[in-house]
Amino acid sequence: xxxxxxxxxxxxxxxxxxxxxxxxxxxxxxxxxxxxxxxxxxxxxxxxxxxxxxxxxxxxxxxxxxxxxxxxxxxxxxxxxxxxxxxxxxxxxxxxxxxxxxxxxxxxxxxxxxxxxx
Amino acid sequence: xxxxxxxxxxxxxxxxxxxxxxxxxxxxxxxxxxxxxxxxxxxxxxxxxxxxxxxxxxxxxxxxxxxxxxxxxxxxxxxxxxxxxxxxxxxxxxxxxxxxxxxxxxxxxxxxxxxxxxxxxxxxxxxxx
Numbered sequence: 163x164x165x166x167x168x169x170x171x172x173x174x175x176x177x178x179x180x181x182x183x184x185x186x187x188x189x190x191x192x193x194x195x196x197x198x199x200x201x202x203x204x205x206x207x208x209x210x211x212x213x214x215x216x217x218x219x220x221x222x223x224x225x226x227x228x229x230x231x232x233x234x235x236x237x238x239x240x241x242x243x244x245x246x247x248x249x250x251x252x253x254x255x256x257x258x259x260x261x262x263x264x265x266x267x268x269x270x271x272x273x274x275x276x277x278x279x280x
Numbered sequence: 281x282x283x284x285x286x287x288x289x290x291x292x293x294x295x296x297x298x299x300x301x302x303x304x305x306x307x308x309x310x311x312x313x314x315x316x317x318x319x320x321x322x323x324x325x326x327x328x329x330x331x332x333x334x335x336x337x338x339x340x341x342x343x344x345x346x347x348x349x350x351x352x353x354x355x356x357x358x359x360x361x362x363x364x365x366x367x368x369x370x371x372x373x374x375x376x377x378x379x380x381x382x383x384x385x386x387x388x389x390x391x392x393x394x395x396x397x398x399x400x401x402x403x404x405x406x407x408x409x
Binding site: 277 | 361392396402404406
């Protein structure tokens with residue numbers, strides 16, 4: 163069974179990427195397929211705490227990310243450069259992940275069999 | 281040796297991505313590769329709307345996907361969750377939801393993400409458009 167990396171590179175709410183990305187990720191995990199989740203660029207904004215999604219009639223994103231534990235998804239990676247550019251503290255996000263330098267990021271990603279980007 | 285490919289089409293049919301997916305699929309088959317599945321997801325599902333009617337001097341993407349299906353029996357799967365949100369339904373679902381009509385184009389089949397998982401997990405390459 164080929165493993166799959168899902169990259170979240172777009173900000174939440176403006177488009178449906180953030181929802182349909184996690185739907186696809188969880189579907190794969192539910193078939194016991196090895197999956198990893200990567201956050202880069204504005205995709206990291208998905209993980210900011212205290213979002214009030216209901217103010218724009220959107221679903222609460224933190225509940226969706228709470229499911230990662232349930233599905234045993236542990237391979238979660240953050241792009242260090244993107245965190246710095248956005249002044250985001252990796253220890254103060256909705257979920258924990260491993261912070262990767264650009265070099266580590268590409269090495270890790272290159273070890274994936276398949277990749278989809280949202 | 282021939283490799284097994286799966287294409288996932290997330291791009292709107294009006295975008296270059298939606299069009300490139302078709303070109304890539306054709307190129308794969310012409311070069312003797314195996315195309316196990318084309319999975320339409322996100323706005324990509326609009327490609328399977330039977331009510332698409334481009335002007336007569338414009339490229340008809342839907343017709344071309346259908347032709348590819350007829351010629352090569354390629355599985356064209358439209359993600360059911362993505363298409364329910366966006367209003368592309370087959371007759372069974374339209375009846376179930378008590379809607380006035382259905383509009384899934386022939387040659388396409390509604391399928392769950394599970395179908396994508398099982399086929400792509402066994403494929404050599406996954407290409408996203």
